[in-house]
Amino acid sequence: MTVDLATLLAILAMAAATILTRVGGLFLIRYVSLEGGRRKAIESIPPAVLIxxxxxxxxxxxxxxxxxxxxxxxxxxxxxxxxxxxxxVASVAVLRALGI
Incomplete structure (x- = not known):
């Protein structure tokens, strides 16, 4: 098995970007007050990403x-x-089993 250098660098760069955005978010959230509308907006992000x-x-x-x-x-x-x-996941499995 050979490893392409460009692919390896791309994977490492994506990993670094993911880690930095997560750590950066945790760092920056300390300076933001999460009250009222801001809390609602933050809480609505996971369902929006899921959909x-x-x-x-x-x-x-x-x-x-x-x-x-x-x-x-x-x-x-x-x-x-x-x-x-x-x-x-369960509903799609049941629906497929029913032939829908």
């Missing part, structure tokens, strides 16, 4: 995936993210 990742797949595939996307979206409004994703 942004799931929706293209749901609309590019069949009815079972679209229904599972809707289930995931509604679950994400009230439930923790892990539970929402688990419900979406």
């Amino acid at each position: 942004a990742v799931v929706a293209p797949t749901a609309f590019a595939t069949g009815l079972a995936e679209a229904i599972a996307c809707a289930v995931t979206a509604f679950a994400a409004l009230r439930l923790p993210m892990l539970v929402s994703v688990a419900l979406g």
Whole structure:
């Protein structure tokens, strides 16, 4: 197995960017007061990212995936993210098993 230097550097650069944005966010959040609307905005980011990742797949595939996307979206409004994703996965599995 050979490792392409450009690929390795790209992977390392992406890892560094990911780590720096996470650490930078943790560092900068100390200087921001999270009250009222700001807290609501921060709390709405995970469901928005989840739907942004799931929706293209749901609309590019069949009815079972679209229904599972809707289930995931509604679950994400009230439930923790892990539970929402688990419900979406379970619902698409059940719908596919039913032949939808």
